[in-house]
Amino acid sequence: MIKETLAALSMLFLSIGLFAQNTDISKVNKDSLNLPKRVVTSVADRFAVARPLNIEFAHAAPYNFKSERGNDNLPESKVRKFEQTKVSANINFIKRKTWILGATVGYRGTSAEAEVVQPGMTENSLLHEDFHYLFSAVSFTYFSTLFKKRAFYSSTILIDGSEKHLERVKGIFTGTILLKANQKTKMTVGLLLNIDPSSQTPIIPTFAYEHKFNNGLIADVVLPRSMYLRKFVLNNLGRLSAGVELDQTTFYLYNLEGTNQKYEYRQLDINPGLIYEHAVGKYFMITLKSGMKLTPNGRFFRKEDTFGDPIYQIKPDPTFYFNAGVSFNPFSVFGRK
Template identity: 35%
Template sequence: MIKLAILIVLFLTSVFGFSQQTPDSLQKQTAIIIKEKFPRARILNFEYGQSLNRNFNSELFDEVFQEGDIKTQRNFMASANIPIYKTRKWSLTASGNYQFNEFEFDNLSNTSATNVFEQNGIVDFHNFSTALSSTYFSSLFKKPVIYNASFIADGNDKGFERIKGLVGLSFIMKRTERTMITLGAIVFIDPTAQIPFFPTFTYSHRFKNSEWEMDFIMPQRLLFRRLVGENGRFSIGSSFGSTGFYVNVESPGFGDVFEYSQLEIKSGITYEHRINDYLIGTFQGGLQNFISNRLTEKGEPTQDFIYKNKQDVTGYFQVGVSIDPFAKRKT
């Protein structure tokens, strides 16, 4: 759910390039284009992803722990976003998310009897979250600005765990016929965030006399895109993302609940196809590069992690379908 809130804040300002600067039109266009850009912001969204075999090695308390193979990592995500209140300048949205992660380990060489995260065979994790997000439309320095605050409660199949939050704002810096530049910032109300604060910057450019356009959203993605026929869109590039879930540890001398945080860069292709007015299918595939993989006791800063692992680059694919019963075909 944190990931969805980040995506929305990152892209809020880009709608200014396509709307009038009145609260009503800005708010309507915000909803339309965010859903078009980010499937997880639609009313209903379902995704299944799988990364392929790779080697890994790990450390526990800065000591060599294990090495072996992750034969595969599977994940399934289902999300719902329900608007519950809206005025000319303010909107409130409730969201729910379920995330399933499954690792299949093999050929583990364990230098310790401690069972923290890895074990031969299949290990799976079920996590749930709900969020309440508030968005306010205003102006700053005579330019349209959007403020966003999100509060998230999450847990796993063992029970409720934590409350988190973030605040952000974004506004336009420059807009021409083919180019737009925006600036913003996000602050996390969460001591466990690996990146507690970062500025956001977007640069969108449609190349002259070309079907291609560039879409850069710092720090989330760099894509080159073009339309394919009447109902398709093809993209190539890289995106930065994260995977996180709770891990219940049953080893003596350890806390009961830990948080696993995985930062990654995915590079490859994406194809989106509008099946009808309300249904959009998506396929992604390419290479997955793991930047940081840490296990931290629940509620503690990520720099105080007890466990980390390094994983080789591997291939991945992801398929998804999103449903927006209130959508109309975009022209």
């Protein structure tokens, strides 16, 4: 049951990232919150979750995996190479006192090489495939009040696919209430509605909590996406974080086994580890991530089905990962004189 729940949540993580830039209470509509200016610092702006342009390269060490096709258990095989390139761009192109209109585009390329053990065969099959996943979205966020609390309402239309075809149109609606915001603590709760025919869990609660301790440590919790304990270092030019975040790999497949059937692959990754971010110049940020990648399962399913109806699934062993990225933010407060 735990694995099924985590797998269902994986469908939402990309969506959560898309509207994160609109619901960040430390940067959106600051004056309307009636908070002291020092609550919203240039440091928070430099290390924003959603940056206008972000490029990341991910590498996972070789690992073994078990697989199932229907009710049949297949021999253990091995992934020799698993690498990804992630590119995303975010921009809020219309800002008003009570609403924001923004857009996101992104690309994720996956290159995998696997040595597959075939039942009854004396030689293993060596597979090398490259997959391309693209998405774009338009988000509208409205600021209001609910129960005398500041509230944020967001709606997103997301389109995804591959280099060959547009595949899905999805809708995401969120409602978030700001429960607390002062110099040390920020806290929100909300609900997310995911309109996606392949989703098993259309409604999910969300929760965000940030607390600054007197010793300089910062607790940063954004459920269901991540939990981190952070510390600014090197005169606030760097930030070191320890914790866990969730990520997913998604792509579409065509012409498997000589058919015209379209398939989708989704894989949830639980990534405990360390992150180091360092500001370079006025507008650039270098990010390094490393730790263990834990994958409950990955599933192939027909496009018209859901993640809960796989035709083939794999269960990888834990493996080491290392990511390196660079982001560019021309709107950073840090870059202004």
